[in-house]
Amino acid sequence: MKTISCPWLSPTVGCCLAFGWLAGWSVSAQNFVRNPDFEDPLGPDNWTIVYTAVNGGGANAPTNCGPFDFLVAGRTTMAHKDMVPGTWDGDPYYWSKFGGHFAPNHSWLMHAYFKQVVRGLKPGSNYVCSAWMAQYTRNDNYLTKAEVYMETLGGPGRAVVRRTPNVYGNVNNDPAAWQRYVVTNTASENGEIEIRLHYNKNGSVAETWEYRNQNAYYDHVAVVPEGQSDDMPPYYITAFVRTNQEILLAWETVMNNKYRIQVSRDLADPNGWSWVRWSPYLDTNIHAPGTNYLFRTNLLSLFAYDPTFDPNAPLFFRIYAERYVP
Amino acid sequence: MKTTVPPFLGKLGWCLALVAAALPLAPETARSQELLKNPDFESPFPVSDPTAGWALVYADGGPSDFAIAGQSTEASRCCGGRGAHLRPNNWNFAHAYFRQVVTNLVPGARYTLTIQKMRAGFQNYVDNDSLRVYMAALSGSSSNVVAGNATNNGPYSLTITCAPSGQIEVRLHMWKRSMTNESSEDMKHAKCSAWFDDISLTQTP
Numbered sequence: 001m002k003t004i005s006c007p008w009l010s011p012t013v014g015c016c017l018a019f020g021w022l023a024g025w026s027v028s029a030q031n032f033v034r035n036p037d038f039e040d041p042l043g044p045d046n047w048t049i050v051y052t053a054v055n056g057g058g059a060n061a062p063t064n065c066g067p068f069d070f071l072v073a074g075r076t077t078m079a080h081k082d083m084v085p086g087t088w089d090g091d092p093y094y095w096s097k098f099g100g101h102f103a104p105n106h107s108w109l110m111h112a113y114f115k116q117v118v119r120g121l122k123p124g125s126n127y128v129c130s131a132w133m134a135q136y137t138r139n140d141n142y143l144t145k146a147e148v149y150m151e152t153l154g155g156p157g158r159a160v161v162r163r164t165p166n167v168y169g170n171v172n173n174d175p176a177a178w179q180r181y182v183v184t185n186t187a188s189e190n191g192e193i194e195i196r197l198h199y200n201k202n203g204s205v206a207e208t209w210e211y212r213n214q215n216a217y218y219d220h221v222a223v224v225p226e227g228q229s230d231d232m233p234p235y236y237i238t239a240f241v242r243t244n245q246e247i248l249l250a251w252e253t254v255m256n257n258k259y260r261i262q263v264s265r266d267l268a269d270p271n272g273w274s275w276v277r278w279s280p281y282l283d284t285n286i287h288a289p290g291t292n293y294l295f296r297t298n299l300l301s302l303f304a305y306d307p308t309f310d311p312n313a314p315l316f317f318r319i320y321a322e323r324y325v326p
Numbered sequence: 327m328k329t330t331v332p333p334f335l336g337k338l339g340w341c342l343a344l345v346a347a348a349l350p351l352a353p354e355t356a357r358s359q360e361l362l363k364n365p366d367f368e369s370p371f372p373v374s375d376p377t378a379g380w381a382l383v384y385a386d387g388g389p390s391d392f393a394i395a396g397q398s399t400e401a402s403r404c405c406g407g408r409g410a411h412l413r414p415n416n417w418n419f420a421h422a423y424f425r426q427v428v429t430n431l432v433p434g435a436r437y438t439l440t441i442q443k444m445r446a447g448f449q450n451y452v453d454n455d456s457l458r459v460y461m462a463a464l465s466g467s468s469s470n471v472v473a474g475n476a477t478n479n480g481p482y483s484l485t486i487t488c489a490p491s492g493q494i495e496v497r498l499h500m501w502k503r504s505m506t507n508e509s510s511e512d513m514k515h516a517k518c519s520a521w522f523d524d525i526s527l528t529q530t531p
Contacts, residue, residue, distance in 0.1 A: 053406075054399075054406075059406075060402075060404055060405055060406050061406055062399035062402070062406050062407070062408070063406040063407065064368070064406075064407065064408060065399055066396070066397045066398070066399075066408065067396075068394045068395070068396045068397055068398045068411060069398050069399050069400070071393070105393060105394060105398070106394070106398060106399075106400040106411075106413075106519070107400065108398075108399050108400035109399055110399055208447070208448075208513075208516055208517045209512075209513040209516040209517070212513075212516070
């Protein structure tokens with residue numbers, strides 16, 4: 001646990017004290033992928049979708065696919081991989097709901113991939129690139145109709161290509177079929193590795209509507225330094241300001257690590273800490289997008305769920321952190 | 327549809343071929359000139375201005391009533407390209423069409439509209455008139471129509487006389503005219519595609 005000095009506030013509204021609290025102190029590594037779990041909307045600062053030519057598929061294979069060729073080309077809850085496959089990531093760990101998802105929109109052929117250029121790496125260093133991937137279909141005969149795989153481009157000029165085998169695991173009624181695929185590549189001279197998560201459907205299906213029963217899922221994508229065993233450094237709460245019922249709380253973060261806020265009214269009571277839950281229907285986990293996080297809220301709103309909340313009583317906060325698990 | 331240059335024709339070969347073709351046929355060139363924009367549907371569409379390319383009109387229903395209303399690989403006639411594709415997204419009625427207006431034509435002249443692929447996805451519905459896939463040309467108060475089916479691509483042609491306005495409007499329709507009785511194992515609406523590719527409008531010699 002890490003504590004910092006208590007910033008005294010107006011004596012009329014009591015004292016608010018903030019702490020940082022480390023948890024999950026075990027083997028881990030910093031993940032440099034932005035939006036690795038597809039929890040945030042896709043965009044140019046994380047994943048983009050590239051429509052491209054079909055590899056294989058014969059002489060008339062499409063050379064230029066497009067959005068209408070895909071029923072799904074984005075993120076869905078259907079494509080989410082639970083931390084323990086088959087066990088729903090329910091409260092209090094329901095912070096990850098989405099996954100990357102491709103599904104065809106017709107019986108013919110198409111090819112697209114999620115693309116992200118992972119930056120901020122050490123040029124020339126090796127990185128372990130991984131993704132959980134699976135197919136979902138009610139007919140195993142369809143599994144070979146599509147090539148589902150991860151491709152990484154690293155090395156000088158990002159010309160060194162490393163790719164996983166094709167994914168043939170079918171998670172329909174078999175969550176254990178989710179598999180983590182791993183390749184190692186080297187950061188380019190600019191400190192970059194490009195990640196591509198492919199869906200290349202190069203075989204057609206005769207039944208008109210069976211395209212709806214073909215899906216490719218991707219989740220928990222990671223690029224971590226090879227050999228790094230831990231990345232949960234001590235962290236500090238860098239700002240804590242209360243103005244009447246408005247509070248501002250900022251702390252240092254590791255990108256992609258998870259954070260939650262705990263509150264107590266009595267610092268002397270070790271059992272007095274509880275999770276802040278601004279609504280029982282909203283997630284209370286905070287997913288760090290960078291190296292600092294700024295949390296700002298109104299206390300009355302924050303504790304609207306608690307009828308015993310006294311805005312004039314002392315309040316103490318601490319920040320709980322969990323490492324990213326690829 | 328996507329086409330490629332024959333590899334045996336170098337630059338010189340192309341020049342000679344073009345000169346040879348242009349000299350004796352110059353008077354015919356205007357007549358045989360392709361008048362439609364994006365006739366192979368390879369360039370992006372729909373566009374907002376129907377004189378600039380293929381625009382999209384929802385005649386019955388809206389964007390969410392259509393699973394596909396634009397380019398797809400499945401609609402391509404051949405050769406790895408794309409074609410124009412309309413497909414309903416549910417069991418209810420659905421009607422949309424791609425539209426292009428060609429201007430500066432010769433009033434009173436005859437024009438030929440030809441499409442190499444115009445295909446419906448579900449012949450049963452074509453047979454009982456629940457699904458109409460057709461191509462229309464309109465000019466002034468005149469119009470002409472030809473319909474496709476699910477058994478072959480075509481080609482299909484029609485002719486029309488240009489009105490004093492000097493304009494001809496071309497429409498490519500998918501009209502699902504009945505509610506479908508379906509189940510998750512037989513999603514008939516997913517069969518009701520309309521595919522179009524490689525269309526041409528030229529002045530009739």
